[in-house]
Amino acid sequence: MYKYDNYDQAIVDARVAEFRDQVNRRMAGEITEDQFKPLRLMNGLYLQLHAYMLRVAIPYGTLDSRQMRMLAHIARKYDRDYGHFTTRQNIQYNWIKLEECADLLEELASVEMHAIQTSGNCIRNISSDQYAGAAADEVADPRPWAELLRQWSTFHPEFSYLPRKFKIAVIASPEDRAAMRLHDIGLELVKQDGELGARVFVGGGMGRTPMIAPEINPFVKADDLLSYIEACLRVYNRYGRRDNIYKARIKILVHEIGADEYRRQVAEEFAHVKTLGIDPPLAELERISAFFAAPAFDAADVEPDRSDPDFAVWLDQNVKPHKQAGYAIVNISLKPIGGIPGDASSAQIDVMADLAEKYSFDELRVTHAQNIVLPHVAKRDLYAVWQALREADLANANLDLISDIIACPGLDYCSLANARSIPIAQKIATRFADAERQRDVGELKLKISGCINACGHHHAGHIGILGVDKKGVENYQLTLGGSGAEDVSIGKITGPGFDEDGIVDAVEKAVEKYRELREGDERFVDTYRRVGMDPFKEAIYG
Amino acid sequence: MVEFRYRDDEVTEQPSVTLDAFLDQSNATAVRLEPDDDARKLIPFLDRLTLIEVAFPKFRDGRGYSSARILREAGYTGELRAQGDVLVDQIAFMRRCGFDSFAPEGSLNPDAVERALSTYDQFYQKAADAAVPVWKLRHG
Amino acid sequence: MKLLTGNELGSGAVTWWTGSGWSIHVEDAVDVGEGGESILHAEEGARRVNAPYIIDAIATPEGPRPAHIKDRVRALGPTVRPDLTLKPADPAAGDWII
Numbered sequence: 001m002y003k004y005d006n007y008d009q010a011i012v013d014a015r016v017a018e019f020r021d022q023v024n025r026r027m028a029g030e031i032t033e034d035q036f037k038p039l040r041l042m043n044g045l046y047l048q049l050h051a052y053m054l055r056v057a058i059p060y061g062t063l064d065s066r067q068m069r070m071l072a073h074i075a076r077k078y079d080r081d082y083g084h085f086t087t088r089q090n091i092q093y094n095w096i097k098l099e100e101c102a103d104l105l106e107e108l109a110s111v112e113m114h115a116i117q118t119s120g121n122c123i124r125n126i127s128s129d130q131y132a133g134a135a136a137d138e139v140a141d142p143r144p145w146a147e148l149l150r151q152w153s154t155f156h157p158e159f160s161y162l163p164r165k166f167k168i169a170v171i172a173s174p175e176d177r178a179a180m181r182l183h184d185i186g187l188e189l190v191k192q193d194g195e196l197g198a199r200v201f202v203g204g205g206m207g208r209t210p211m212i213a214p215e216i217n218p219f220v221k222a223d224d225l226l227s228y229i230e231a232c233l234r235v236y237n238r239y240g241r242r243d244n245i246y247k248a249r250i251k252i253l254v255h256e257i258g259a260d261e262y263r264r265q266v267a268e269e270f271a272h273v274k275t276l277g278i279d280p281p282l283a284e285l286e287r288i289s290a291f292f293a294a295p296a297f298d299a300a301d302v303e304p305d306r307s308d309p310d311f312a313v314w315l316d317q318n319v320k321p322h323k324q325a326g327y328a329i330v331n332i333s334l335k336p337i338g339g340i341p342g343d344a345s346s347a348q349i350d351v352m353a354d355l356a357e358k359y360s361f362d363e364l365r366v367t368h369a370q371n372i373v374l375p376h377v378a379k380r381d382l383y384a385v386w387q388a389l390r391e392a393d394l395a396n397a398n399l400d401l402i403s404d405i406i407a408c409p410g411l412d413y414c415s416l417a418n419a420r421s422i423p424i425a426q427k428i429a430t431r432f433a434d435a436e437r438q439r440d441v442g443e444l445k446l447k448i449s450g451c452i453n454a455c456g457h458h459h460a461g462h463i464g465i466l467g468v469d470k471k472g473v474e475n476y477q478l479t480l481g482g483s484g485a486e487d488v489s490i491g492k493i494t495g496p497g498f499d500e501d502g503i504v505d506a507v508e509k510a511v512e513k514y515r516e517l518r519e520g521d522e523r524f525v526d527t528y529r530r531v532g533m534d535p536f537k538e539a540i541y542g
Numbered sequence: 543m544v545e546f547r548y549r550d551d552e553v554t555e556q557p558s559v560t561l562d563a564f565l566d567q568s569n570a571t572a573v574r575l576e577p578d579d580d581a582r583k584l585i586p587f588l589d590r591l592t593l594i595e596v597a598f599p600k601f602r603d604g605r606g607y608s609s610a611r612i613l614r615e616a617g618y619t620g621e622l623r624a625q626g627d628v629l630v631d632q633i634a635f636m637r638r639c640g641f642d643s644f645a646p647e648g649s650l651n652p653d654a655v656e657r658a659l660s661t662y663d664q665f666y667q668k669a670a671d672a673a674v675p676v677w678k679l680r681h682g
Numbered sequence: 683m684k685l686l687t688g689n690e691l692g693s694g695a696v697t698w699w700t701g702s703g704w705s706i707h708v709e710d711a712v713d714v715g716e717g718g719e720s721i722l723h724a725e726e727g728a729r730r731v732n733a734p735y736i737i738d739a740i741a742t743p744e745g746p747r748p749a750h751i752k753d754r755v756r757a758l759g760p761t762v763r764p765d766l767t768l769k770p771a772d773p774a775a776g777d778w779i780i
Contacts, residue, residue: 007676010664018661022631027692029729030651031629038602039631047733049756051694080766095766099692121602151666151676157638158611158669161604226667237608242577276615278668280677287680340762411752412760420755422762472750 203254342370410450419467
């Protein structure tokens with residue numbers, strides 16, 4: 001994975017010093033909260049429901065054991081001994097003190113980590129495929145491109161006061177494991193005549209008005225990429241709406257002027273920007289790519305001993321094939337039944353760090369489904385890894401099953417929320433606790449958002465739940481048929497909402513109707529797409 | 543009031559006219575751009591201008607950063623001034639986008655401005671200033 | 683009743699106006715009636731509170747109970763982590779919120 005050189009380190013160190021100065025000026029009253037707010041947001045520090053919340057960046061979801069241990073240390077020293085992994089591959093701490101934040105950032109900087117641009121109306125963390133470098137179906141590792149974009153976007157002087165936040169995802173396989181089409185800019189690396197380039201999608205997003213990003217350019221070469229993205233951003237910075245916070249994302253601009261017109265404006269701007277010489281030479285992408293070279297794989301291809309039935313179940317559900325014979329991709333569930341999706345204690349974080357160092361060439365990934373991946377585990381080590389995970393309550397064999405729920409923090413943590421999301425996740429997981437029943441139901445991506453901002457990605461859930469405020473009382477709407485994968489679709493609402501218990505019953509009714517109607521090996525979402533909403537609506541509302 | 547100016551030449555005496563007024567009459571040498579004005583409309587007239595003032599009615603509205611870069615990219619060498627809700631913490635980005643003078647509505651602490659401009663000496667991307675981006679330092 | 687609330691600038695802790703100062707316990711909060719805005723501005727200007735605002739609450743024998751569930755979560759802590767609330771040992775705390 002990428003390692004900082006002196007320049008990268010200098011930039012992060014300067015940021016810590018700058019933020020320390022800004023905090024001091026705020027504490028001394030030299031700047032008001034209104035003036036300080038965008039500054040602290042550009043450093044990932046929110047004033048949230050209970051305290052200051054800090055969102056630490058995990059660039060394209062990749063980190064090593066040293067960094068993971070630092071995250072555990074931060075949780076212990078500066079927070080309440082746990083962290084929350086997010087739907088953008090970052091980690092959040094909910095109880096940070098402003099007066100300690102600069103020290104915290106200094107510690108992060110010592111392991112090449114930061115909280116730069118994890119909030120604010122600027123370009124956020126570039127996300128990517130959690131199986132990058134391990135999946136057989138990728139045309140190339142997308143992460144060098146993500147790193148190139150990370151550097152280009154960091155403290156970009158023209159794009160730090162955009163109309164609204166800006167999220168970019170990069171994938172490199174036909175299977176979309178990063179919800180790429182639901183980002184402001186999505187890039188899919190493809191090959192054309194043997195040359196690697198990017199298919200560019202612009203204008204996706206969830207929130208109040210979910211939209212799937214249209215393709216704006218079928219192929220942008222590597223050495224044109226930054227000029228092209230700069231042109232995309234400049235058109236947005238100049239013409240994105242600033243009159244209404246709910247209409248300020250680029251998806252609204254692309255929708256209102258049309259993809260063709262947006263493409264034309266970008267092409268015009270690109271022709272100009274290309275003359276400015278802002279693209280690094282290909283040597284820079286090559287330099288970055290060298291950090292992502294395959295590890296020294298040397299394990300023989302042995303099949304693990306399946307005689308332990310619990311291990312066999314976990315193997316079948318959570319372990320995915322690796323492009324290298326002898327190796328496998330391990331998915332660590334942060335969704336224990338009745339637990340808080342995406343949360344991990346400092347002790348659990350340390351366990352995962354140790355496992356990565358010992359068994360996964362010192363690398364981990366954070367997924368947008370709020371789980372963790374050990375990307376390069378030798379098959380001969382799988383049993384030992386599973387035993388260690390089980391001891392740490394990290395071995396729930398539920399990847400992509402109904403209890404593998406994506407849930408935003410919701411009203412328990414977030415001042416934007418209308419309803420609590422975590423208790424709903426806990427109740428649904430408990431209702432479906434029976435492991436065999438879950439496996440029989442099969443792949444079912446259930447996503448819960450506590451408000452219309454959709455941080456739980458409910459629009460992209462096979463089953464989605466949206467928390468709303470109904471005259472001061474929490475209420476939950478049900479959507480069906482969404483997907484954030486390459487079969488991308490936006491979920492459709494079933495009808496009137498439910499209370500806290502009603503929504504769990506409604507989900508169960510929908511699941512049972514699916515089991516009744518399914519044909520062959522159809523997943524829930526496949527059956528829904530085949531039979532439509534009516535049978536489900538009837539089952540739910542009677 | 544122009545408080546921070548990073549040019550050696552004389553401050554222009556002429557008051558700025560609006561973009562529409564400038565395009566109507568041709569003898570003004572100072573123009574003021576609002577956030578929704580298209581800076582490119584000035585491109586045919588850049589050699590006649592000694593001052594372009596870019597308004598920032600609210601510091602959160604970042605359109606002026608693009609206006610500034612567009613003007614410098616077109617070859618404008620006159621004074622490029624950021625006026626309005628300009629705070630210390632935006633000055634460094636504004637300098638990188640080509641602004642060389644500032645007329646903030648509020649008063650800025652000169653020490654804080656100096657600190658803001660000297661905090662970073664490495665930059666990832668090429669912009670409208672003379673800074674050499676890190677990728678160029680890496681590869682020459 | 684109207685309660686004045688905000689956060690401690692340095693620590694971020696949720697605080698409530700008691701009539702003479704700030705407390706992290708909502709039971710200590712007083713009804714600021716219609717005079718909340720002027721207290722708010724004075725306290726914010728002196729940086730004794732950050733991001734203050736006024737909420738509705740009803741008086742109960744146990745003290746003020748914020749009218750909206752969000753404010754009650756804020757007053758006590760997350761319902762899903764009773765150990766992290768201001769009343770970790772109180773089994774009735776969750777009911778008070780909901």
